[in-house]
Amino acid sequence: MRIQLDSYANMRTMVEWVMGKIQRLLIAVVLCAVGLFCCWQATVSAVDSPQTVVQQFYQWYLQNQSRARERINQQRSAFTPQFYQQLTQAFQKQPGDGKWLDFDPFSNTQVSAYRFVVKSVRLSPQNNRSAEVNIEVYADLRPPGRPVPIKVLVDRTGDRWQIRNLV
Numbered sequence: 001m002r003i004q005l006d007s008y009a010n011m012r013t014m015v016e017w018v019m020g021k022i023q024r025l026l027i028a029v030v031l032c033a034v035g036l037f038c039c040w041q042a043t044v045s046a047v048d049s050p051q052t053v054v055q056q057f058y059q060w061y062l063q064n065q066s067r068a069r070e071r072i073n074q075q076r077s078a079f080t081p082q083f084y085q086q087l088t089q090a091f092q093k094q095p096g097d098g099k100w101l102d103f104d105p106f107s108n109t110q111v112s113a114y115r116f117v118v119k120s121v122r123l124s125p126q127n128n129r130s131a132e133v134n135i136e137v138y139a140d141l142r143p144p145g146r147p148v149p150i151k152v153l154v155d156r157t158g159d160r161w162q163i164r165n166l167v
Contacts, residue, residue, distance in 0.1 A: 050131035050154040051121045053078055053161045058116045058135065061106050065113060068106065080155060080162045105166055106137075108148050113139040117147070129156040130164075 057078045064071050069091040076084055093100035107113040115138040124130040131154045136147035151167040 048160055049121075050123075050133050050161050051118055053154060053163065054133040054135065054152050055118060057163060058106070058137075062113060062116070065104070065106070068104075077160070078163055080157055080164045083162075083164055106150075107139045108137070108150055108166070109139040111139050111141055111145075113137050114145075119149075130154070131161070 057075055060075055060078075061068055064074075072084075072087060072091065079087065087105070090101050090105075095102075103110050104113075117136045117138075119134045119136055120132075121134075122132045124132070133152040133154055135150050135152060137150055138145050138147055140146070152163055153165040153167060154161050155164045156162075
């Protein structure tokens with residue numbers, strides 16, 4: 001009888017030990033899940049802002065400006081569908097068509113850009129799904145050039161901000 005009680009006590013101790021391990025493992029999994037969710041939320045918030053979409057596009061643009069017209073499809077999600085369509089149609093025009101872009105619409109110049117600076121971001125007071133991001137693009141045959149002010153109009157479409165126009 002004593003042997004059975006010892007076996008029962010040993011089994012109970014082992015079950016308690018295993019349950020303690022499982023409990024700690026579950027707590028660790030929950031804490032990791034909460035941490036990942038918080039990191040994901042911070043990333044979504046950081047990426048999902050008018051300033052960020054403009055900065056990301058212009059960083060890409062500075063690296064790809066010599067072939068930006070041919071590679072614009074890489075940045076399709078940065079633009080509203082209407083603006084993307086207008087850009088691609090305009091990029092296909094040639095001087096013989098009578099109307100064409102003889103300047104770079106992203107720098108508003110005919111020379112290479114080498115830097116941009118976000119000067120201000122203003123949400124529309126009438127519509128919180130619309131914003132103006134004022135930037136200065138530095139372009140010249142060689143630095144330092146005079147800044148070219150550009151107002152980037154940005155709209156929240158669905159779950160992200162997209163460039164609607166350049167003024």
